[in-house]
Amino acid sequence: MVNPIGDSGGPRHVAIIMDGNGRWATQRGRPRLFGHHAGAKRVREVVSGCPEFGVKYLTIFAFSTENWKRTQVEVSGLMSLFRRYIARETRALFEKNVRVRFIGDRVQLDDKLVQLMDDLEQQTKSCTGVNLTIALNYGGRDEVARATKRLAEDVKAGKLDPADVNEETLPRYLDTHVLPDPDLVVRTSGEARISNFLLWQSAYAEYEFVDTLWPDFTAEELGRLVARYGTRERRFGGVAV
Numbered sequence: 001m002v003n004p005i006g007d008s009g010g011p012r013h014v015a016i017i018m019d020g021n022g023r024w025a026t027q028r029g030r031p032r033l034f035g036h037h038a039g040a041k042r043v044r045e046v047v048s049g050c051p052e053f054g055v056k057y058l059t060i061f062a063f064s065t066e067n068w069k070r071t072q073v074e075v076s077g078l079m080s081l082f083r084r085y086i087a088r089e090t091r092a093l094f095e096k097n098v099r100v101r102f103i104g105d106r107v108q109l110d111d112k113l114v115q116l117m118d119d120l121e122q123q124t125k126s127c128t129g130v131n132l133t134i135a136l137n138y139g140g141r142d143e144v145a146r147a148t149k150r151l152a153e154d155v156k157a158g159k160l161d162p163a164d165v166n167e168e169t170l171p172r173y174l175d176t177h178v179l180p181d182p183d184l185v186v187r188t189s190g191e192a193r194i195s196n197f198l199l200w201q202s203a204y205a206e207y208e209f210v211d212t213l214w215p216d217f218t219a220e221e222l223g224r225l226v227a228r229y230g231t232r233e234r235r236f237g238g239v240a241v
């Protein structure tokens, strides 16, 4: 497949809300976790497609701060899927030169999972290809609240002057502080909402809501969305020139 847009004009950072695993499984008369396993396979394919489309940063929503409300079976099945996925994919991600980071609150996650997340970040930290960020126990409001807490502690410790709190300094406290803002946010499965994903960071992102259920999403479809992005005009609140 050729790069549909060349090196310029494409989204450098794509963020994806991977939705529809449950419905995909239900349509096949299978338990919801079957859909999550199928979804995990798609992650591999989509990450592999990124270099071809000029996507340097890919951020995926794996588990939200609200997802704890699901049944215990589904939550523990997802946690075990994350553990297995990380353990299994570490080598392949390193070999593909993918740098992995996690965002979200690790406090509620089990120690074994946190250890695997830390190891994966460490083992891929010299990788210079695609930057894959996995949002795990992530919520945009929770992230802003945690950032604000740290910011307030710095103010209290005299490290930050309240007069210097602005749009430049606040994001330094966000989980995403080393990442550029997303250019394109994609949600699969026909739902048109952002569900607490990258609220601060996506202020000027372009959005694509596609009907495909996540386990059916392909690198080729990502390529089509990237190409369409190239035809959009981003004005960031200004006017067309």
Ligand code: FPP
Binding pocket: 018, 019, 020, 021, 022, 023, 024, 036, 037, 039, 040, 043, 060, 061, 062, 063, 064, 067, 081, 082, 085, 134, 189, 214
């Ligand atoms: C949303 O579909 C999906 C999730 C809450 C989990 C996302 C997880 C994966 C794609 C699995 C693997 C990810 C990694 C990084 C290994 P849903 O369950 O809300 O689907 P529904 O709306 O059809 O019920």
